[in-house]
Amino acid sequence: MAPQPRPDIVTNALATMQKAAAVPPPPMPTSKDDINGTWRFLEWGVDRIMFSLKEGVDLRTYMSLYTSIHNFCTAQKAAGPTTNTLHSTHRGAHLLGEELYHRLNTYLKQHLAGVHAEMVKHSDEALLTYYIEQWNRYTTAGTYNNHLFRYLNRHWVKREMDEGKKDIFDIYTLHLVRWKEDMFGSTQNAVMDAVLRLVEKQRNGETIEQSKVKQVVDSFVALGIDESDSTKTNLDVYRQYFERPFITATGKYYEAESKAFLGENSVVDYMKKAERRLDEEKERVPLYLLAEIMQPLMKCCESALIAAHCQLMRDEFQILLDNDREEDMARMYKLLSRIAEGLDPLRTRFEAHVRRAGHLAVEKVAEAGDNLDPKAYVDALLEVHTQYSGLVQTAFTGESEFVRSLDNACREYVNRNKVCQKNSARSPELLAKHADNVLKRSTKATEEDDMEKMLNQVMTVFKYIEDKDVFQKFYSRTLAKRLVNGTSASGDAETSMISKLKDASGFEYTNKLQRMFQDMQTSKDLNSSYDEWCKDTFDADDRKEGVDAYYQILGTGFWPLQPANTPFVAPATIVKTYERFQNFYNSKHGGRKLTWLWHLCKGEIRANYAKMNKVPYTFQVSTYQMAILLLFNDSDTVTYDDIASSTMLAKETLDPSLGIMLKAKVIIASPEGAASQSGTTYSLNYGFKNKKLKVNLNVAIKAEQKQEAEDTHKTIEEDRKMLMQSAIVRIMKSRKTMKHAVLVGETIQQIKNRFSPKVADIKKCIDILIEKEYLERLEGDDLGYLA
């Protein structure tokens, strides 16, 4: 059966067959195996396809051309003897097909020699135009020829290729191979030069015909015939002859441009330029380049535009930081993030800068010395943090490494600044004091949102505090005071703060703080059941004898409260009242010991002798002052010695307690202005006058406060030793033996979220534990645990 040409080719031929052929076809070869006749006929057809494709070929002529190939290839089979084996038939077809193949090959060579001769006359864009025109004509013809010679492709060419001949190709590929060998080698240089000049023009701002570059790219890609398997293509030719020179030229272009630009412009302007250039190059790829070029192209641009000038940019970074040039820093970040290790120097500078800024801010407020306002200090710490964490978010996209640099810097200036130079515990102490001021009731009420905001600020600083144990100490003291004195601004705020601390440092950290809240609630319940009990137990007259009182029962282990450091004999009135309560309490909780913290108690006393508009004044006093004032119920004048002996108060407490009342003119010293000492007599001021009806005499004594802070610091040292020792024992208990250095390392790990222990301190603890025979030295640097 005669093979049929592909229908679409026929359609195409039909569509154009109206146009008369310029040259009439030569006659069909008469003999099937006449190579000369066959080729002469075929050459006419190939010529038509090559040069006047648009004019078309009528169906019959096309069929004849196709048939002549078929006839030629099958000639011997038809004429051959019937005894031929399958094998010899095969060889015969081979021989005859080969003739046609080589005739076509020679034809293509001649054609390309002509094209080549013409091409060298052109240059630049004209060259490109000519190249593309010829390429298109040639490859289109190649497609048609491939169909026309399909019979040859399917039989002779296929067999040759099956037998492993590397220099035989299907007809279309033959076209490409010829182009590659006869045209490409000697012209690609000129073509590429023209392409690169064109692209350079575009980079210089001129408009170019981008499609030309695109077609050259396509032609280079098409020529990538896989040498081991000609039916496959690869990008070798494109990579070597297009991509490589393209990248080299790009690199050169930007090296020259950036150098020239920086010679006349600022780094800031350069960065804008570089950013724009990078964008342009990126956009160029989809327009007329192969997507594969994106990566090498970007790398090349980054190297020429960024890496080559990164030192200049980094030097500029400090200036940008100093002048808060956020946008420019963001640009620099974006640029330098594109090159390897581009950002490390920025992070280092950023960290140093923030640290410096923090130190400066602290130095400004540090001038106040011991009177440093906690709020001013915390605000100084926060201000720097706020500014630069903002910068990290906006300019450095919140990148985690920059966050880390910020954290490092903050930790540094929060823990080691001018204020904590002498005492590293100053930072947590001041922060805790600030927190106290925030949470304490003050004259102006704080909105809930503001409160939350301020607490979050405290937490921001808290995060950086290394001596978290110190903060805990001071916080629990101030919290105890707020609770005992009822001076919290808001219970919700207190709870919220505790839960924040718990989130940040764990349950154990806030355990005692939470127990303090529980005690407050328990006390509340206890007082109401005490009231019930009183009603049931005593009659109304009996009850009147007592003083109205509210009791707080605080667990010794949870409250950071010490018994007063002065002896004290409570006035009889109070004794009666509290004994009653003690009885009640013991009946409920036998075996518990109640210790009265007189220095924390307070009360109100009504001055029936001194009135404003017939209303007596009320004094808010400490228990000590109450004891002193009650002495005046029996006598209008009392001597210093009397007061001292009946209250038993130590001089350090007694004198300031008197002092406040003297200052407020509740009592008067005689002789006038006499010091608090033996021989001085005090009398009640019957002419007492004050603007307010309620007069607060219970003012905290300065010396006491200072003493308290000192005590707190002292207990911290002790606590730390215990903490380290128990950590060491805990570790050794589970490991039994351990290298000394490893033990030190693990101990630091376990403790560092409370404070940063010094190696020397840990070693001292190890010494102590060896002496106490918890540990022993073994061979080498090993330590053993002695159960």
Place this chain on the structure above:
Amino acid sequence: NASAAVNAFFNNPSTAAANPLRKSLNSTFDKYRDDPRNEPDNIDVGGTSKLLGQLQIELDDVGALIFSDIVSSPSLGKITREGFVDGWAEVNIDSLPKMRNLVLQRRSALPSDRDIFKNVYNHTFTLALAPGAKTLPLEMAVEFWRMLFTPPAYDWRTSSTPWLDWWLEFLQAKKTKAVNKDLWKQTLSFAEQTMRDDSLGFWNEESSWPSVIDEFVEWIEKEKRPGRGGEAMEVE
């Protein structure tokens, strides 16, 4: 037959007494007892000095410490029968001249034989301890260190560094009150290391020395060799 004798001793102590060496040691021991009636198995200060006198060993010489180590004296000037007989039987010696010889032999080996010195050194701490005490008062420790760390014992000094003098000076300056067993033992290790590396290259803050020794090193770098410790400068 030695092992048969040992077995016999452990199985039946009464036959052990029959051992002529032990018998003679026991009778030597008996001669020096201070109070045979109340303390038949102890020699006290008086007997000990008499015995050492016979051996021509000065009481304040390191030889006395060597002797105490051999007989495992529980405290200064005290010798138990068990320690005396076992100690000498172990080295197969029962005559006073031979005893003197062994002490002298060990005395001359102190600087070079690490094991002999270490035994004497470590035993000295136990020896010097007051009954029930766990630490040695500094003055005591200093006396014994002087005895142990100077010739003819182990000379703790190098051509450039009078280590013992520095060590004692440091302890005085620091107002150390007492020396515990760990510090005593570690001081010998430290001394040995300094003899090998005078520049203290073996020391670093992370290593396992007791903190008193760490402080000693710091003290040296500050007081004795200022400017040598580059690290201290870099910290700032």
